[in-house]
Amino acid sequence: MSDRGMKKWNAYKTLDAHMPAVTKTMQNQYKKAKPLISSEEADEINYHLVNYHGQEVIITYYRHEEINEITTTIKKVSPENRELILPDRSKIKFTELLGIKDND
Secondary structure (H helix, E strand, O other): OOOOHHHHHHHHHHOHHHHHHHHHHHHHOOOOOOOOOOHHHHHHHHHHHHOOOOOOEEEEEEEOOEEEEEEEOOOEEEOOOOEEEOOOOOEEEHHHEEEEEEOO
16 A cells, blocks of 8 residues: 555645644654764764865755755864854854765
8 A cells, every 4th residue: 555645635725724734744744853973973073074174075964853965165163163164154053963974
C-alpha cells in the first residue's frame, strides 16, 4: 500500500476553517530535531576551523528546524562571538554547526 503523501489533505483545502490546521500539519511534516554531534565530529569541525586557509568548504548546519548545507568560503572565524562570517555577510553560529568538510 503506498502512502498518498500530502494528497490526502487536499480535500480539506476547500474548508477555510481547517486551513490553518492543515497548513501547520504540512509544515510540521518536514521539521527535524537537531542531531547531536559526537566528540569526533566536534574535533573534525574544530580541525577544519583551525586549519582553514581560504579554500572552499561544505558547511552543514541546523537552523529553523531544518538541516542546511552550503558550499562556500569562510570570510572570518569569530571565536569571540562563536560564529562564522561568510562572504555574503551571513553568519552561522558554532552551536548550529553539524559538519565542515573540504569541497574536493
